Amino acid sequence: MKLLEIKNLKKSFGDLEVIKDISLDVEEGQVVGIIGPSGSGKSTLLRCATMLETMDSGELIYLGEKAVTTDESGRAVYAPGKDLKRIQSYFGLVFQNFNLFPHYSVIKNIIDPPITVQKKSKDEAIEIGRELLAKMGLSHKEDAYPYQLSGGQQQRVSIARALALNPRILFFDEPTSALDPELTGEILKVIKDLAAENMTMVIVTHEMGFARDVADHIIFMNDGLIVEEGAPEQVINNPENERTKAFLNRFSNAI
Amino acid sequence: MDLSVLVLNLAKGMLVSFEIFILTLLFSLPLGLIVAFARMSDNKIIRNITRIYISIMRGTPLMLQLMVVYYGPYYLFEIPLPKGYRFFAVIIAFVLNYAAYFAEIYRGGIESIEVGQYEAAKVLGYTETQTFMKIILPQVIKRILPAITNEVITLIKDTSLAFTISVAEMFTAARAISAAQSSLMPFLVAGIFYYVFNFIVAFAMEWIESKLAYYK
Numbered sequence: 001m002k003l004l005e006i007k008n009l010k011k012s013f014g015d016l017e018v019i020k021d022i023s024l025d026v027e028e029g030q031v032v033g034i035i036g037p038s039g040s041g042k043s044t045l046l047r048c049a050t051m052l053e054t055m056d057s058g059e060l061i062y063l064g065e066k067a068v069t070t071d072e073s074g075r076a077v078y079a080p081g082k083d084l085k086r087i088q089s090y091f092g093l094v095f096q097n098f099n100l101f102p103h104y105s106v107i108k109n110i111i112d113p114p115i116t117v118q119k120k121s122k123d124e125a126i127e128i129g130r131e132l133l134a135k136m137g138l139s140h141k142e143d144a145y146p147y148q149l150s151g152g153q154q155q156r157v158s159i160a161r162a163l164a165l166n167p168r169i170l171f172f173d174e175p176t177s178a179l180d181p182e183l184t185g186e187i188l189k190v191i192k193d194l195a196a197e198n199m200t201m202v203i204v205t206h207e208m209g210f211a212r213d214v215a216d217h218i219i220f221m222n223d224g225l226i227v228e229e230g231a232p233e234q235v236i237n238n239p240e241n242e243r244t245k246a247f248l249n250r251f252s253n254a255i
Numbered sequence: 256m257d258l259s260v261l262v263l264n265l266a267k268g269m270l271v272s273f274e275i276f277i278l279t280l281l282f283s284l285p286l287g288l289i290v291a292f293a294r295m296s297d298n299k300i301i302r303n304i305t306r307i308y309i310s311i312m313r314g315t316p317l318m319l320q321l322m323v324v325y326y327g328p329y330y331l332f333e334i335p336l337p338k339g340y341r342f343f344a345v346i347i348a349f350v351l352n353y354a355a356y357f358a359e360i361y362r363g364g365i366e367s368i369e370v371g372q373y374e375a376a377k378v379l380g381y382t383e384t385q386t387f388m389k390i391i392l393p394q395v396i397k398r399i400l401p402a403i404t405n406e407v408i409t410l411i412k413d414t415s416l417a418f419t420i421s422v423a424e425m426f427t428a429a430r431a432i433s434a435a436q437s438s439l440m441p442f443l444v445a446g447i448f449y450y451v452f453n454f455i456v457a458f459a460m461e462w463i464e465s466k467l468a469y470y471k
């Protein structure tokens with residue numbers, strides 16, 4: 001089943017065409033890795049998909065439900081608010097810099113969204129929250145505040161926060177870029193564990209080795225376009241496109 | 256007049272000062288938030304009207320505003336001043352003035368919250384109201400508390416301005432007694448009252464700040 005379909009997405013900031021024409025599908029259980037040079041539009045693509053940014057034209061479909069369609073004149077038309085609200089519950093997003101709520105304890109960060117948004121009972125939310133914290137190896141930090149945690153721990157809390165709403169598909173925008181190098185491993189491991197549980201994920205990353213290991217499908221973006229895509233071995237080990245080759249060469253030591 | 260009578264008389268005035276203080280805060284703190292929203296509105300007209308209002312409130316003396324509010328209705332529209340309007344005039348003028356100051360403080364606080372907080376809340380499915388009430392406002396309050404404390408302390412001292420339209424607050428009482436007895440004693444005692452008032456308020460604000468110090 002297709003969880004996400006993006007068709008002919010276009011997005012400009014003023015005169016700057018950031019996403020020129022991108023289409024992509026994500027199947028249930030698939031892990032898609034998005035790589036590409038800085039400024040190629042990876043974050044913008046994710047922000048359009050998660051509706052943090054309004055797209056100019058194209059289609060955005062989750063589980064067959066249309067969040068965005070395009071009218072005859074080529075302009076994007078968003079579905080009514082209550083439909084968007086439902087569609088929004090299908091996905092989660094993990095940010096580069098976590099964006100935890102600093103005034104909430106670790107457990108409150110995780111349980112407040114299910115209570116506020118999904119109207120879950122507090123007991124039920126706490127049960128889910130504790131289970132996720134245990135899974136993230138953070139049970140002992142339940143009552144800590146975000147500022148008391150390392151970057152890696154904060155990122156694990158933010159992943160737990162996203163998972164607590166039980167999304168069908170989870171987006172990550174460079175989840176390890178804000179971390180000290182020695183802390184990236186713990187996050188990559190969490191994501192690998194999720195992949196092993198068949199969580200559907202779309203991950204923007206600069207970690208080529210990780211992308212190759214965890215992703216079923218790699219997309220290489222350049223200048224607002226998908227330049228090359230396919231199986232990780234193909235795109236990362238034997239790229240055909242010159243730009244992909246040039247980009248990957250810079251990472252060759254890291255793999 | 257012995258000291259106990261003097262203190263009693265001043266205490267009565269003190270009560271009026273305290274009323275002005277409480278009522279001003281009660282109305283200007285919420286009103287300031289509304290003004291802050293108007294100041295940040297997407298509507299250019301609302302935004303500019305608010306900007307002018309704030310600039311007038313901050314750019315002219317409170318004493319003048321007080322007189323305009325008190326005498327204005329009579330001189331402009333020949334509306335006779337009802338009994339008891341004096342005290343209302345004080346509250347109206349103080350609330351309008353302080354709401355403007357608070358609005359700028361709120362605005363600074365709201366604009367200092369990282370956009371990532373709004374984005375996280377949005378993706379998690381919070382409504383705009385939930386985002387503001389649960390995520391943004393608590394963080395804003397913590398950040399602006401020191402600035403609010405400054406204004407609150409200033410307000411205590413400003414309550415003495417009510418004497419300009421003869422509202423019998425503490426300073427008015429002190430002046431009357433002092434004139435009758437040619438003594439500076441009433442002013443000294445009034446000064447002590449103001450100081451103690453300030454001290455208690457500063458202590459309370461510090462306590463609130465310490466209560467919010469559990470996170471960074």
Ligand SMILES: Nc1ncnc2c1ncn2[C@@H]1O[C@H](COP(=O)(O)OP(=O)(O)OP(=O)(O)O)[C@@H](O)[C@H]1O
Pocket residue numbers: 013016018036037038039040041042043044045
């Ligand atoms: N809100 C915005 N307003 C104007 N320009 C923007 C905005 N957001 C992004 N851009 C521009 O769009 C282009 C693509 O940005 P984007 O953040 O999507 O790139 P990226 O591939 O995620 O890069 P990086 O690897 O550095 O994160 C850049 O040139 C950026 O300056």
Ligand SMILES: [Mg+2]
Pocket residue numbers: 042043044173174
């Ligand atoms: Mg980016």
